[in-house]
Amino acid sequence: MNWIMIAIGLTLLGIALIWYTKYRPKTAVVDRDELDEEQLREVYNKTITLINEEKYFLNKSLKLSDLANELSCNERLVSRAINKHSSGNFNKFINSFRIEYSKDLLIGGKFDHYTIEAIADECGFSNKVSFYNAFKSDTGMSPTEFRAVKQAN
Known part of the structure; x- marks a missing residue:
C-alpha cells in the first residue's frame, strides 16, 4: 500500500513540474537576455581594450582560456561576446588584430627589409601559411601584393 501512495505522489509531482515548466511566467527570461x-x-x-593596450594578439600561442583568465571571466562568456560582437570566432577575431598590425609593418618603411615570414612572425602568426591565408x-x-600596391602609391 505504501508503494502505491509513493507512486501516486511521484506521478502528481511529475505532472505539476511539467505544468509549471510549460506555463511559468516568461518575464524572467527577457530580463536575463537583456542582462x-x-x-x-x-x-x-x-577584451578589445586588453588586446589593444597589451598587444595580446602578438602572442603566438594565445588561447581563449588565456584571454578569459586575464579578464577574470569564463571562456564561454568571452567566446559568446566575441562571436556576438565581432565578425567571427576567437581565431578570426585575434587574426584581425594581427592583420591590421601587419599592414602597418608592411607599409611602414621601417620594416621594408623584413621578409613576409619575418612580418608574420612579428605579428603573432605561428607560420607563413596561416598569415597568407x-x-x-x-x-x-x-x-x-599589398606591400607592392601601397609602395607604388
Whole structure:
C-alpha cells in the first residue's frame, strides 16, 4: 500500500513540474537576455581594450582560456561576446588584430627589409601559411601584393 501512495505522489509531482515548466511566467527570461546582452557588450569592450593596450594578439600561442583568465571571466562568456560582437570566432577575431598590425609593418618603411615570414612572425602568426591565408581572406590580396600596391602609391 505504501508503494502505491509513493507512486501516486511521484506521478502528481511529475505532472505539476511539467505544468509549471510549460506555463511559468516568461518575464524572467527577457530580463536575463537583456542582462546577458549588457554583460556580453561589457566583456567584449574589456577584451578589445586588453588586446589593444597589451598587444595580446602578438602572442603566438594565445588561447581563449588565456584571454578569459586575464579578464577574470569564463571562456564561454568571452567566446559568446566575441562571436556576438565581432565578425567571427576567437581565431578570426585575434587574426584581425594581427592583420591590421601587419599592414602597418608592411607599409611602414621601417620594416621594408623584413621578409613576409619575418612580418608574420612579428605579428603573432605561428607560420607563413596561416598569415597568407588570413591576410588574403581579410584584404583580398597577398601580403606581397599589398606591400607592392601601397609602395607604388
